[in-house]
Amino acid sequence: MGVPPRTRPMVSIVMPVMNEASRLDAALAGLRGQTYPADRIEILAVDGGSTDGTVDLLEREAAADPRIRPLGGPGVNTPAALNIGIANARGEIVAYVGGHGHPDPRFLELAVDRLESDARLGCVGGLIIPAGDGETARAAMIARFSVFGVGRGIYTTDPTVHEIETVQWGVYRKDAVEQAGLFDPELQFGEDEELNYRLRRAGFRILYDPALRMTYYARSTFRGLFRQYRNYGRARVRVLRKHPEFLRPKHVVPGLVVATLAGAAALPIVARRLWPLSALVAATYGSFVAVASVVLARRERFSAPHRIAAGLASLHVGYGIGTLLGLVDLVRRR
Numbered sequence: 001m002g003v004p005p006r007t008r009p010m011v012s013i014v015m016p017v018m019n020e021a022s023r024l025d026a027a028l029a030g031l032r033g034q035t036y037p038a039d040r041i042e043i044l045a046v047d048g049g050s051t052d053g054t055v056d057l058l059e060r061e062a063a064a065d066p067r068i069r070p071l072g073g074p075g076v077n078t079p080a081a082l083n084i085g086i087a088n089a090r091g092e093i094v095a096y097v098g099g100h101g102h103p104d105p106r107f108l109e110l111a112v113d114r115l116e117s118d119a120r121l122g123c124v125g126g127l128i129i130p131a132g133d134g135e136t137a138r139a140a141m142i143a144r145f146s147v148f149g150v151g152r153g154i155y156t157t158d159p160t161v162h163e164i165e166t167v168q169w170g171v172y173r174k175d176a177v178e179q180a181g182l183f184d185p186e187l188q189f190g191e192d193e194e195l196n197y198r199l200r201r202a203g204f205r206i207l208y209d210p211a212l213r214m215t216y217y218a219r220s221t222f223r224g225l226f227r228q229y230r231n232y233g234r235a236r237v238r239v240l241r242k243h244p245e246f247l248r249p250k251h252v253v254p255g256l257v258v259a260t261l262a263g264a265a266a267l268p269i270v271a272r273r274l275w276p277l278s279a280l281v282a283a284t285y286g287s288f289v290a291v292a293s294v295v296l297a298r299r300e301r302f303s304a305p306h307r308i309a310a311g312l313a314s315l316h317v318g319y320g321i322g323t324l325l326g327l328v329d330l331v332r333r334r
Contacts (some may be wrong), residue, residue, distance in 0.1 A: 015043065015099055036280050040091075046081035046084050049072065049076065077185065082183045091174065092174055094173075095171040110212050123177035131215050132218040149316075163205055187235055189234075231322060232319060234323070259283060261281065
C-alpha cells in the first residue's frame with residue numbers, strides 16, 4: 001500500500017474590512033488563487049460597519065463560495081475584528097490579510113512550510129509590495145517605504161530570511177496568539193506590532209521571509225497619509241504606556257521635530273530679533289526633506305520629487321502631531 005498524502009493544516013484567513021468594495025474583488029481573487037490546498041482554507045471576512053456595498057459584495061461571494069464567512073458588524077474595529085475571526089476560526093493557523101491588499105499565489109504555502117519547520121515560530125511574514133494609482137499614491141508609497149520616512153523597520157529591513165521584531169499581515173499559529181493574549185481591541189492602530197511584541201515575550205520567534213509577498217495599496221492622497229500616520233503616532237503612545245521598554249529613538253523623533261518647528265514658528269512672536277533662529281530651524285528641516293526627496297526620486301526614477309517631499313512631510317508631521325496628541329490623552333487619563 002502507498003503512503004497516504006500528508007494532510008496540510010487548516011488555514012483560517014481573517015480579513016478585517018471597512019468600506020473596501022473597490023479593492024475586495026482583487027483581495028478575494030488573490031486568496032482564491034493560492035497554491036495551498038483549497039479545501040484547507042477558510043476566509044473569515046469581518047466587517048466593521050461598511051456603507052459602500054462591502055457587505056452586499058461579501059454576501060454574494062459567500063453564496064458562491066462556502067469557504068467565505070462574513071462576520072462582524074457596526075462598531076467593530078480592526079483588532080476586535082481579528083479577535084472575532086480567531087474565535088470563529090477552525091484552522092490551526094491564522095493568516096491576517098487586509099482587505100486593501102492581496103497575497104502572491106504561494107504566500108500561504110510558503111508561510112505554512114515555515115511554521116511547520118520550527119515549533120517555536122509563532123508568526124511569519126514577508127515583503128510588502130506597495131502599489132497605487134497616480135503620481136500622488138506612488139509618491140506616498142516611495143516616502144513611506146524609505147528610511148527617510150519611517151526609519152528602519154519592516155518596510156526597510158534586509159531582503160533576507162531573518163528573525164525580526166514584527167511583520168505586517170502575519171501568518172500565526174493560533175495557539176501562540178491565544179497564549180499571547182489575542183489582539184488588544186483598545187488599539188485601533190498598531191495592533192499587530194503590539195501583539196507581536198507580546199508574542200516574543202511569550203517565547204515565540206517571528207520570522208521575515210521576503211519570498212512571502214503581499215501587495216498593499218497605499219493611500220492615494222497626502223491628506224489620507226497624514227491622517228494615517230497621525231493615528232499611528234497617537235496609538236504608539238498607548239503601546240508605550242503598556243510596554244515602556246518598547247520605546248525606540250524613531251518613535252520620539254517625529255514628535256520632537258513637530259515641537260521644534262512649532263516652537264521656532266513662535267520665536268518671532270516672543271522676540272522679533274529671534275526670527276533668524278526661527279528661519280534656520282525651518283530651513284534645516286526643509287533642506288533635509290528636499291535632499292531626501294531628490295535622492296529618492298533619482299533612485300526610484302520618479303519625475304516629481306516635490307510630491308515625495310509632500311509625502312515625507314505628511315509622514316513626519318502626521319506622526320509627530322499624533323504622538324503629541326497621544327501624550328495629551330495620557331495626561332488627561334492620569
